[in-house]
Each structure stands twice: as C-alpha cells, then as structure tokens.
Amino acid sequence: MPKHEYLTKEEFYETNNVGTKARGDKQCEHCGELIPKGEPHHVHIFYPEFSAFATHSRCSAKFLASLN
Numbered sequence: 194m195p196k197h198e199y200l201t202k203e204e205f206y207e208t209n210n211v212g213t214k215a216r217g218d219k220q221c222e223h224c225g226e227l228i229p230k231g232e233p234h235h236v237h238i239f240y241p242e243f244s245a246f247a248t249h250s251r252c253s254a255k256f257l258a259s260l261n
Contacts, residue, residue: 197222197246197256197259197260198261199261200239200246200260200261201260201261202260202261204239204240204241205237205238205239205240205257205260206238206239206240206243207237207238208235208236208237208238208253208257209235209236209238210233210235211233211234211235211236211247212233213231213232213233214231215228215230215231215232215233215234216230217230218230219234219247220247221234221247221248221249221252222237222246222247222248222256223248223249223252223253223255223256223259224248224249224252226249228247228248228249232249233250234247234248234249234250235247235248235249235250235253236248237253237256237257
C-alpha cells in the first residue's frame, strides 16, 4: 500500500505556508527527507480530523498530485 493511499482530494482542506519560524525539524511526507528547523515549507491539512502533513515547498505540487 502506498504511504498516502488513504488520502483523497475530497478530504483535502487547505495548504498553509510555513515561513522561517518553524519550531522544529520535520520529515517531508512526499520525499521522506528532512525539513530542517527554520526552512520554509508547506503543511497540507485534511478533513475530517484536520490531520496535517508537511512537505518541502518543492514537493508540494507532487504530493497534492498523488492524492486519490
């Protein structure tokens, strides 16, 4: 099963830009590489529980295109 097979376009809520004030390191949900503290990135939010998935800015479009 692909990592985000359960995420759908219908459940997508919004994408937020996170600037240089990110408080900690994160892992990109698309490529799996580190997003270091302070690096601008995107956070994608989904209904119904408002779960959030961080991606590099360069991976954002690819992540959204991979949704079912």
